[in-house]
Amino acid sequence: MSEAVTLLAMFEDFEPASSGVEKLQELGLKDDDMNVISGIPVKHTILGRPTAITYVSRIGMLGALLGMAFGLFLIYGIPYLYPLLVGGQPIFPIPQGLIITFEMTMLGLMGFSFLGMFVDSGFPSYTPKEYTPEISAGKIAVLFSCPAGEQEKFIEALKNAGAETVVPVEARQL
Numbered sequence: 001m002s003e004a005v006t007l008l009a010m011f012e013d014f015e016p017a018s019s020g021v022e023k024l025q026e027l028g029l030k031d032d033d034m035n036v037i038s039g040i041p042v043k044h045t046i047l048g049r050p051t052a053i054t055y056v057s058r059i060g061m062l063g064a065l066l067g068m069a070f071g072l073f074l075i076y077g078i079p080y081l082y083p084l085l086v087g088g089q090p091i092f093p094i095p096q097g098l099i100i101t102f103e104m105t106m107l108g109l110m111g112f113s114f115l116g117m118f119v120d121s122g123f124p125s126y127t128p129k130e131y132t133p134e135i136s137a138g139k140i141a142v143l144f145s146c147p148a149g150e151q152e153k154f155i156e157a158l159k160n161a162g163a164e165t166v167v168p169v170e171a172r173q174l
């Protein structure tokens with residue numbers, strides 16, 4: 001591709017947007033070359049897109065393991081380093097240890113999952129993002145790049161698929 005043109009196709013509903021994505025795939029665009037923008041969350045299977053890869057569960061599991069290790073350190077590590085003998089009480093209490101270990105595990109899981117959502121979503125983003133006010137009104141947009149010489153072929157295919165408008169992307173003041 002010597003020079004690419006970025007186009008924005010606006011659809012009224014999910015069904016024509018799905019057929020528009022299929023048309024783009026038939027014309028040779030890869031899934032990485034197009035972006036579906038919607039005002040509401042859309043399941044990837046509705047539009048025929050691949051499953052999004054997320055690492056939130058792995059990051060959360062790492063947090064759970066670190067939290068469990070910290071809980072075990074609180075229960076067994078600190079009394080080992082600084083034993084405090086109290087009449088008739090064990091140095092390593094099992095029931096309290098289970099509670100504290102569980103709480104630290106859940107705290108690590110929740111904290112790392114929360115941070116993992118930000119890391120996985122690319123927050124904070126310092127690059128400009130594409131936005132069109134019509135998306136807030138319930139429309140679905142497909143943003144894609146195509147070769148400059150084949151621009152008319154892509155526009156015609158998306159119009160036949162049910163696109164309301166297919167226009168080149170331009171910077172707008174919000």
